[in-house]
Amino acid sequence: MNSAAPMAKEIVLIGGGHAHVHVLVNLAMRPLPGMRVTLIARDLATPYSGMLPGVIAGLYRTEQAHIDLERLAAVTGTRLIHAQANGLDRANKLVLLAGLPPVAYDLVSIDVGIEPSLSPIEGAAEHAIAVKPIGSFLHKIDALIAQACEPDGPRRIVAIGGGAGGVELLLSLRTRLLTDARVAGRDAGEFTFTLVTDGDILATHNACVRAAFRRVFAERGMILRENVRVRAVTSDTVVLESGETIAADAVLVTTDAAAPDWFRGTGLELDGKGFLAVGPTLQSVNDADVFAAGDCAALVASPREKAGVYAVRAGPPLAAGLHRRARGLQPDEWHPQARHLALISTGERYAIASRGIFKAEGAWLWTVKDWIDRRWMRMYQDTDALMRRMARR
Template identity: 40%
Template sequence: MMPSPVPLSRDLVLVGGGHAHALVLRMWGMEPLPGARLTVIDPNPVAPYSGMLPGMVAGHYRQRDLEIDLVRLARFAGARLIVGAACGIDAGARRITLGDGREIGYDVASVDVGVHARMPGLPGFAEHGLAVKPLGPFAARWEAFVAEVAAGREAPGAAVIGGGIAGVEVALAMAHRLRQAAGRADVSLIERAPQIAPGGPVLRPRLMRALADMGVRVRTGARVAEVRSDAVLLEGGEAVPARLTVGAAGARAHEWLAQTGLPVTQDGFVRVAADMRVEGQDALFAVGDCAHLGHAPRPKAGVFAVRVAPVLRDNLRAVLCGGQTRAFRPQRDYLKLVSLGERRAVAEKLGIAFSGRLLWRWKDRIDRAFMDKFDPLPQMRAEPLPRLRALSGEVDDEPMCGGCGAKVAPEVLRGAIAGPGDDAAVIETGGVRQVLSTDHLRAFTEDHGLMARIAALHALGDIWAMGARPQAALVSVTLPRMSEALQARSMTEIMAGARAALAPAGAQIVGGHSSMGAEASIGFALTGIVEGEAITLAGGRPGDALILTRPIGSGTLLAADMRGVAEGRDIVALFNRLVEPQGDAAALLSGAHAMTDVTGFGLAGHLRNMCRESGVAAWIDPEAVPPMPGAEALAARGLRSTIWAANRRAAPVAGLGEGGRAALMHDPQTAGGLLAAVAAGEADALVARLREAGHGAARIGGIEDGVPGAVRCGAVAG
């Protein structure tokens, strides 16, 4: 995203990626508010569309068909996505607390965290039950269960607790899917009320017929006493056999909302006024299923979340700009479409019910139309390039990457600095041997705390690669132009993230420097203590094996994320990998003959530097090099980081060829793995120990006699 010509002055935070917030993000991307910094907080990289959940259970949709990619959507909206679970709101201090202890300040905020179907008060449910919401854990467990049934390793028996509309839909969908997998199904629907669908009397007769046709056994007036691994025990002693028990007994508010001090209903839903502001609050909104419309109570239905989105967007902008809000007036009645397991549905509106296959196709069209709003996202017109401009030479028009993808080309550095040098300088003072290094990253995420953690661990890689113990750190921060309030919030996030990475490694922050500029960047200067001799680039010996401690592909993934074409799950998986420290890996590799951390020059470039300094050649097996999830496919599509072409020119690999895996050999890495040359006889045992410690390590090649710096393709035996 290009820096805004208007300084950032107000923080808008969306807590949760529910339907209303997803639509607000889409609208914001098409018409952002200058000067407002938009943040979205959600525990997952995707947000599920609940309207398609029964179809997924029945096998008509894949899980990804009903997931909104929040990473991609946030990028489109110019928002920063913080992947974390909110657990508290201090409306007085205007601060949101996350489960990991982080705090995010706001000027205006909105809550859209949905509901859950967990049953904490029911004995055995936590151990043996499965809540239909949240979607992620439910979908994974359901698909695994169906696979076991299809393979004949599990009986097709299940029970659904809760006979409301949602429970009926899930029970019918499960019965249909299990019939497809095993040829039969044994599904029970358990409802404590005297009848199913207490809120849908008009639909009830048709739903009862559908359940009977699908062979679902209905138990009404039944109270559940306990959930066991193989049955649901009812009050009175009856045991309902079930190899999988699903909870769908109504929508429950998240417990933490009632602990915020905000006004809530007796069952924990946040009370809001007509303009969707929380009662008594002038800068806090709540929408979706977690909110209770005191002025116009309505059932928990996605249609209201969709209808409220334009009103919410307008009201958020109004409060940010000092304007007037407007009321949300939900319709009194709406079309209710209920799936019947197979590709049939029943509908009701104005007291009239009707059913058939045509209705399922209608529902499918409505659901897919909603999801089509987010994939693909609208193509926004880019600013035209100047008609008259200087010849570009080797400079292309693609946006510049963040992280190590923004490094200066290796041949340029080699011409300006004598030799590649080691990862850190070795200095000796008063008999104490230290290493000294500095590293600096252009931001690739606006989650400042996350970016600081990654930048710190990236810088620590130089210290660990030298076999040193981290000691002290200086922090260097550049922030885009923003108000003092936003500066304070940003610096708080950055310093908390930096300490979270440095303190466990033994490094203490002793000072630093800050400034404002065109964009955010974070850097660290570090010292470390060396016990004995430092591990350098120069110790590689012919016959050594090469070990890499981490998969590659971060540069490709970050380039794809910047262009809005990466999968959100892959980006979050990447970030989770990049915040894993490697001090323990360095300790395991302390006997290496030579070691470096793989960063901006890519695996081939850093291996070439090691070979030059050691006076040897090397071979590498691209098929043995593990890629980050999603990276190889993106590279095969032609996605490249800014410095990739320069890396390939600087470090050719004989016999490498083309293709996605080959391209990743030159991919610039941010917080990349350690590359170590070790005695061949120790390599396999070291890889095993690294993997046991949680590192994605692999034996990827070896050192050999030859032209210093030459690298060729080979094959790892085995």
């Protein structure tokens, strides 16, 4: 432990995202005298992205895929403020909160994820279900499944967006919905599942992975509409740019992410889409006391796709950078790998692996994914083990 008093005493973390849960633990393991860590969290449970499709499919209970931030804060000695940040007053070094007094910082880190981007599709905000925030999305999915079990409930389910999130989501939803509907005495044959995307599905993955998922969709009788653009969503249809309509009782939107609006008022440099522009040390390019990581940040030197895996990997360099900056040292640079192994589930205990031109599939890959995901979650859920680690430090 470093006994010198830090130059920065108040470290404020906004958002309990994938990177910040690591920062909480890491900073608690090597405290600096007089340093206080505060977490400002809008939601008190962090959903772990890797296990979300499994929650939707009914393979995990909701609590298995969530980190309890109250417990983690208590164990790590972090001050927790349950509030939504809505601005930064950088001149006075304050985080502005909705409905609460501002919080002073010496260093601030932002890991707040993305907002749903529904505005490009007319009627989507009114008639469709957005995947973010995930907490309310899971409630809406539960409500949709309950309605689908009713005699006159929704039968025609359409997802818009062909990235890994959309593909896994629709496959997982189908598994759970058909299971519950059968139990409720409904005929599985009444349901249709359609995925609409304006390019190829899984456009950032290789052709073998795309072919495997097209096969999975075909085997399950699911409809795949690639290279068609959605113009609007109404109460019972999805309207394509061509004017063609697809009948829909429920529509899920998993298309592009948008940056939180409040970033615009901070004076921090943003990328073309409004995300916080950061350098390789995860510091804002125009304010060295502001760090950002995860989906809300844009690494200007090495842009990466917005995925939980990068948010998770940003945790250690972010914690190290904050610790160094607090001691008046220059944070080290982080250059994330350009490629990562993606294990994409098919909505059951089966997964397809993708990395560059590599593709493999099988039930064993789901077992590997399950092991990796559970191991990561244990670090933040098993607070008894964490307390033992902290006692030994």
